[in-house]
Amino acid sequence: MVIADSLKWDDQGLVTVVVQDRLTGEIRMLAHADAQAVERTLATGQGHFYSRSRGRPWLKGEQSGNTLAVSQVWADCDGDALVYLVDSAGPSCHTGRDSCFFRPLQTDGLAEDQTGHVRAALPQLWAELEQRRATGGDASYTRKLLDEGVAKIGDKLREEADELARALADETDDRVVSEAGDVIYHLLVGLLSRGVSLRDVEAELARRFGTSGLAEKASRQK
Numbered sequence: 413m414v415i416a417d418s419l420k421w422d423d424q425g426l427v428t429v430v431v432q433d434r435l436t437g438e439i440r441m442l443a444h445a446d447a448q449a450v451e452r453t454l455a456t457g458q459g460h461f462y463s464r465s466r467g468r469p470w471l472k473g474e475q476s477g478n479t480l481a482v483s484q485v486w487a488d489c490d491g492d493a494l495v496y497l498v499d500s501a502g503p504s505c506h507t508g509r510d511s512c513f514f515r516p517l518q519t520d521g522l523a524e525d526q527t528g529h530v531r532a533a534l535p536q537l538w539a540e541l542e543q544r545r546a547t548g549g550d551a552s553y554t555r556k557l558l559d560e561g562v563a564k565i566g567d568k569l570r571e572e573a574d575e576l577a578r579a580l581a582d583e584t585d586d587r588v589v590s591e592a593g594d595v596i597y598h599l600l601v602g603l604l605s606r607g608v609s610l611r612d613v614e615a616e617l618a619r620r621f622g623t624s625g626l627a628e629k630a631s632r633q634k
Contacts, residue, residue: 415454416447420492426462427492431504434483434497435614436535440504441512443472445494453482459496478502534596538610541600554601562605569598 419427426444433440443461445453449469452460459472459480473479480498487494505512511529515522528539544554557565576591600610 415451418491419447419450419487419494420490421447422492424464426464427494429461429494429496431459431480431496431498434499435611435618437532438511438535439513439530440480440498440500440510450485450494453496454485457482459498472504473501476502478504480504534610537597538600541604545604557598557601558605562602565598565602565605569595569602572598 421427425446427450429443429445431440431443432438444464445460446462446469449460449462452458452469452471459482461470461472462468463470471479479501480496481501482496482498484497485494486497500510503510505514509529514529515524517523528536531539541554544552545558547555557568572591572594576588576595579587579591603610603613
């Protein structure tokens, strides 16, 4: 079998599989797969694995409905570990959490985050903005902007974009980084105010991969 010959299996005939959100980069879970599970994943586009505790193959979501649509499979340099890039239908952890990785390790041992999980910078910022939206009163600048409405957020976004443009032309790299951060922050608040998610934008950017920017722009003009 091509799959069996392509990868380096452990003494149980398994490879480690890291399940990663294809858009946000969030790590959803870690599991194992044998050659048959990898073949089924590639053939069906659904996340198949091998359960070491139950001693049998399993399809993620076969009971819970929380399936994993696998868009790509990548192997590491040694061929003994894989990454499944996925779109997840529901939580990925058996606890009901989105990710299995929600327990930060500290010097005094494992802690537990009641709301969050391991995230990269932009998904973490988006999660914090959603929390700010849920707070009442004037508890945060984000909450204040949301209360003032889309027009005010648009004014701030234009102001910050102009400051970034001037920084790009005439100022230091540190100023460019700072102003770019302000633009991204106000952009995300604007999306939040419209009920559009960061994931929606990431999906649109992913849709454009492999397409000429000129061609894509021309198609929108039509």
